[in-house]
Amino acid sequence: MAHVKSPLHGGNIYDAARALDCDPGKIIDFSASINPLGPSPHVWRAIASSRNLLGHYPDPDCRDLRRALATFWRMDPDQIVVGNGSTELIDALPRALKIHRLLVVQPTFSEYASAMGRSGGETTALYAERTNHYAIPVDRLWRVMETGRNEGRSFDGVVLCHPNSPTGQACTADDLIQLAKVAHRRGLWLIVDESFADYCSEKAVLPSLSSWPYVVVLRSMTKFYALPGLRVGYAVSARTTAERLRRQLPPWSVSVMGQVAALAALNDKTHARKSLKFMTQERERFRTRLAALPGCTVLPTHANYCFVELPRGQHARALAEHLRGKGLLIRDCSSVPGANSRSIRLAVRTRSENDRLLRELSRLLPDRGSR
Ligand SMILES: Cc1ncc(COP(=O)(O)O)c(C=O)c1O
Incomplete structure (x- = not known):
């Protein structure tokens, strides 16, 4: 082989x-x-007590899970789109938001560039400096977003992995808000992948970020909630953006057990x-x-x-x-x-x-x- x-x-x-x-x-x-x-031990119990649902399709709208997530984050369930892992959402975002060239801050997760490739788009990169412990280059990023050009070429979206994989670096909530502001001013999409953010101290940033019209925040139930085999992730954004993303997803992409387990996991404080x-x-x-x-x-x-x-x-x-x-x-x-x-x-x-x-x-x- x-x-x-x-x-x-x-x-x-x-x-x-x-x-x-x-x-x-x-x-x-x-x-x-x-x-x-x-x-969470609640996950096993929830799965066992939902086994009768295996003979049915999952709720295509993930209503219970979205409602629970909305309560968790104190926002409207219509701002939330659940996907088959955040990977499915990363894949759908370039199509949903019509992003043609995405700025990525390297070194980072490879799926952003792969998703752009699959949708026929391109990526352009800004590099965090090794000599600076790969700190997220917020000031450079902000300046590049202000001009809308990187290495002489324009771009229409930016993805920031926060905290970044593989380097583990993060910026402050205020840095993220400044980036959201410049994205709004310049009409650039800003995708903030917070798949590992449950371990960050500045948790309160998601609700304030997702109220910005050009921002999408991604979260995953894979890492902190330890459900990689069930494939559940979600995106939080303005309602109109969420609707665009939802339209790009196939029906029933989140399984019955994925929804049940994610709900139980979320509720186990x-x-x-x-x-x-x-x-x-x-x-x-x-x-x-x-x-x-x-x-x-x-x-x-x-x-x-x-x-x-x-x-x-x-x-x-x-x-x-x-x-x-x-x-x-x-x-x-x-x-x-x-x-x-x-x-x-x-x-x-x-x-x-x-x-x-x-x-x-x-x-x-x-x-x-x-x-
Ligand atoms: C930064 C980052 N985002 C997203 C994902 C995808 O996570 P999932 O599709 O399991 O939610 C990964 C997986 O390794 C990751 O490292």
Whole structure:
């Protein structure tokens, strides 16, 4: 079977398990960043008690879920569009908003450019600087949006991943509002992908952002709510924008169980609090241990993963391949535009899983004092 060298996305435990001839459940996945505490226990109960619905189509309008999300965010349910993961919404947005050239801030999630390619559009890139810890270049972005041109070419939309994947960097709520203002003034679409924002402290930004007419905010039930297998994400925007997006989606794209589980997960505030508390503590511990590995540079992070630059002489792809052979999946970021060949992203998992990875890494990265 053909071997996939540098996968576009993390989380393919199936390929890894096939290569090792083991059960997919045996793979420890640091490549997709999912809440290590797993889904809320309410999710299992909700799924079990809804099994009679499997013989029916799902609610095509996701009414109960949209109503719950609207209450959660204190907004109108008509501002919310639910999709089969935020990936489906990323795919539909260029068509829905008629975006022809999208400005992306690299290094970032590859689906924005892929979606533009599928819709016949193009991307243009602004690069966060490695020497500046890949901080989101808000001032440069603002200036480029003010002119509507990047590298001499115009663009009609901007996507900002916040916090950014793979670098974990975030800006302030005020920065985002300034960007929303310039988008409004210049008639540019601003898509803010907040798939990992549940781990950010500035949560209140979504309701104020989504009231701007040219802004779409994306959220995912995949990461914090740990439901990657059920595929649920949503977009929040002005009502007219939401209607344009809804028209681009196929009917019934969100399954019965996806809707039921997302609703149960959203309503479990106790599990959410526990998950946040765990992540805040373990992320710091993991990050400190990673930073103590010889020659590794670890960026501060606002998400549930750490962006690490390996020591000189190491290659992210070789390391990822090696660890894969041991049943540990990490995200090789060497092919992400703007990141170098030593870049990896590591999800923060349970304490014992993180320790297992740390042991492997300390064996693999020789103490040469090089940086
Ligand atoms: C930044 C970012 N946005 C969106 C997604 C897609 O998430 P989902 O389709 O599972 O909601 C991912 C997946 O890895 C991601 O990293």
